[in-house]
Amino acid sequence: MCKRNFSFNSVCLGFFLVSACFVVNAREVTAFDVTNVSIDVRIFKATGNRLLLGFACDEGRSHAEEQTAAALAAGGVEVWMPDMLSAYMLPNLPSSRHEIPTDALLGLIEKALATGKEVYLIASGKDTELVLRVASVWEDSHEKPLSGAILLFPRLFKAEPVPGVIPEYVDVVGKTKLPLILLEGERTPNRWGVKSLSSQLEIGGSQVVSQLIPSVRGYFFKRPDANRSEEMATAKLPDLIMESLLKLEHMHVKN
Amino acid sequence: MLKTRLFILLMMLLSCMQVSATNLKIFKGDDQVPALQLQDLQGKVHNLNDYKGQVVLLQFWATYCPPCRKEMPSMNNLQKKMADVPFKILAVDMGESRAEVDEFISQVKPEFTILMDPEGESIAAWKVYAAPSNFIIDTQGKIRYTLYGGVEWDSPEMVKQLKALVVTQ
Numbered sequence: 001m002c003k004r005n006f007s008f009n010s011v012c013l014g015f016f017l018v019s020a021c022f023v024v025n026a027r028e029v030t031a032f033d034v035t036n037v038s039i040d041v042r043i044f045k046a047t048g049n050r051l052l053l054g055f056a057c058d059e060g061r062s063h064a065e066e067q068t069a070a071a072l073a074a075g076g077v078e079v080w081m082p083d084m085l086s087a088y089m090l091p092n093l094p095s096s097r098h099e100i101p102t103d104a105l106l107g108l109i110e111k112a113l114a115t116g117k118e119v120y121l122i123a124s125g126k127d128t129e130l131v132l133r134v135a136s137v138w139e140d141s142h143e144k145p146l147s148g149a150i151l152l153f154p155r156l157f158k159a160e161p162v163p164g165v166i167p168e169y170v171d172v173v174g175k176t177k178l179p180l181i182l183l184e185g186e187r188t189p190n191r192w193g194v195k196s197l198s199s200q201l202e203i204g205g206s207q208v209v210s211q212l213i214p215s216v217r218g219y220f221f222k223r224p225d226a227n228r229s230e231e232m233a234t235a236k237l238p239d240l241i242m243e244s245l246l247k248l249e250h251m252h253v254k255n
Numbered sequence: 256m257l258k259t260r261l262f263i264l265l266m267m268l269l270s271c272m273q274v275s276a277t278n279l280k281i282f283k284g285d286d287q288v289p290a291l292q293l294q295d296l297q298g299k300v301h302n303l304n305d306y307k308g309q310v311v312l313l314q315f316w317a318t319y320c321p322p323c324r325k326e327m328p329s330m331n332n333l334q335k336k337m338a339d340v341p342f343k344i345l346a347v348d349m350g351e352s353r354a355e356v357d358e359f360i361s362q363v364k365p366e367f368t369i370l371m372d373p374e375g376e377s378i379a380a381w382k383v384y385a386a387p388s389n390f391i392i393d394t395q396g397k398i399r400y401t402l403y404g405g406v407e408w409d410s411p412e413m414v415k416q417l418k419a420l421v422v423t424q
Contacts, residue, residue, distance in 0.1 A: 163315075163388035163401040164284040164381060187319045189349060189386040192378045217319055 027070065032082075034107030039087040041080050041108070044069040048076030050147075050245055051117040053108065055084060055130045064221040064234050071238035077245065078117060082108055084130075094126050105134035106141070113144060120245060121178075124152035125219060129170050132156075136175040136204070148179040148248030150241060153190065153218040156197065167193065169200050177205030179251035181244040184210065188218040207251045213240065277413045279391060279400035288398055289380040293347060293370040296356070301345060301370060304396070309341035310420045311392040312408075315378060317349040318359040320386040322405025331366045332409035333417075340421045341394065344368060349386060350375040393420045 028045070031038045052072065054065070069079035084104070090096035112119045123131045128151045138146060158168040180201055184191050191212055198208045213220070215229035221237055223230060233240075291303035291313070303311065312333070316323040334344055344367035348356050356369065372378060381390070391400040399420060407413070 157384075160403060161384040161388075162280065162284075163383055163385075163390055163403055164282060164398060166382055167384050187317070189317060189320065189384065189388075192349065192375060193384040195379075196384070 027066065032108065032111050034111070035101065035103045037087050037104060039082050039084065039104065039108065041082040042066070042069070043081075044073035044079040046073040046076050046078040048078065049117050050076070051078045051080065051112050051115060051119050052122055052150075052241070052245070053080045053082075053112050053119055054122040055082065055105065055127050055134075062222065064237070068221070068234075068237045068241065072241060075238065075242055077242065078115070080108070080112060097126060097130055100130060102134055102137050105130060106138060109134065109138060109146070118147040120147050120248060121149040122152065122241070123149075125155045128152070128154035129156060129172055132170075132172040132176055132201075135178040136172060139176060139178070146178055148181070148245075148251060150181045150183065150244045150248075152183050153185055153188065154182060154197065155190070155218075161193075166196060169197065173197070173200050174203035179248050180206045180208045181247055182208060182210040183240065183244065184212055185216040185218045185220055186212045186214050187216060190218060209247055209251065211244075277402075277410065277416050278404075278406055279402050279413075279416060282390070282398040282401050284382070284398070284401075286397070288392070288396060289377070291345075291347075291377050291381070293372050293377060296353075296360075296369050296371065301368065303345070303392070306343050306345075306392075307396045308394050309343045310337075310394060310417055311390075312342075312344045312417075313381075313390040313392060314344070314346045315349055315381065315383045315386060315388045316346055317386045318351055318355050323387045324359070324363055326387070326405045326408060327363050327365050329406075329408040329410075331364075333414065334367050336409055336414045337417060340418055342417070342421075345370055347372050347377055349378055349383070391417065391420070 028043050030041050030043050032041055054069075065081065069081060072079050084090075084100045085092055085096060087104070088100060090099050109119060121131045121135065131149050131151065135146060135149060156169045156173055158170050161167045182194060182198060182201070184194050194210045194212070198210050201208050213233055216233045217223065217230065220226060220230040221234040226234065288303075292300060294300055303313070312330075314330075318324075330344060330346075334342070346365065346367060347370045350373060352373075353371065356371065360369065381388075385403055387403070387405065389402040390398050391402075393399045
């Protein structure tokens with residue numbers, strides 16, 4: 001695992017925070033034709049050179065994610081949120097992730113790269129499996145590298161963890177060399193698996209930086225019973241993602 | 256001949272069954288039992304080795320874990336039902352502050368030993384990745400069963416299975 005100090009980050013973050021004060025919701029929905037399927041993508045346009053592509057399988061219902069995307073766009077980061085579930089008429093179930101075709105994810109990355117921006121991936125929970133899957137296939141079939149990925153409280157166990165036994169992870173873990181930022185809630189048992197997961201992710205060649213988010217449970221920004229700490233963390237989520245993007249810029253894609 | 260074969264097949268199936276009515280799973284991990292030496296809420300140090308000769312329910316839990324909160328009353332009852340055999344519950348909090356644990360205890364009122372592990376050292380050593388994670392340790396100090404998730408600890412089946420560990424030693 002790699003831990004770095006980024007002195008320049010705080011300056012950039014300051015500029016970002018100031019600009020985020022003037023958040024305007026620049027959301028628009030664009031339908032992309034990918035592998036003969038029309039996929040609706042919520043786009044939060046920005047003029048900067050970074051594009052964050054999130055595989056949010058939420059059928060467009062997450063307000064916290066939209067607010068975060070709008071704040072990021074105000075800070076210069078363009079955000080794309082494709083609705084993969086509706087495009088393939090899938091229910092919002094964990095098993096539906098396996099039904100989303102890799103070619104469709106690759107097609108969206110190609111569209112994102114066509115903007116000329118640096119493309120980063122982001123997902124949370126079980127959706128992080130999608131990010132790792134597409135990153136692995138992308139590296140095998142494309143020359144232009146992606147710039148990195150943010151895994152928000154990844155849930156990548158292959159099966160229910162057995163006490164006393166090192167857990168097995170889904171097959172895509174350790175198959176990509178994409179630089180990864182792993183963010184985990186401090187108030188979740190999964191925080192104790194961060195070291196183990198990071199080690200497994202590094203097997204594929206990824207540089208992995210992990211960080212605990214203080215005083216929050218997993219899925220904190222989606223919780224109907226969010227406490228004060230979790231509400232505050234949700235409000236600061238754009239800053240956390242921006243900081244992660246700045247870190248990823250300083251990490252290297254291995255050849 | 257056919258009856259013998261069916262009997263052997265039945266025995267093989269039974270021996271392969273990991274999940275009992277109590278959801279306890281036969282432990283198939285490393286024979287080497289990790290060390291455990293932690294302070295309780297009164298500052299007394301508990302060493303797992305000191306409990307050899309007793310069946311130990313070692314649980315890793317956290318205040319933010321809903322199943323942990325729900326099952327603790329049944330753990331109080333289990334302790335009462337096991338009072339006639341050498342039995343001990345050690346419940347290790349997973350890296351939280353004393354204030355967080357105190358607030359939880361004032362609400363849930365566990366009547367067994369709570370141990371604090373602020374740095375999470377035992378959590379790593381015991382390979383715990385979820386809460387609640389439970390280990391049933393026999394009187395010889397060997398891990399016999401594990402269980403992940405909430406359960407009714409005071410069910411007759413559970414009490415019978417745990418008491419059997421005492422009898423068979």
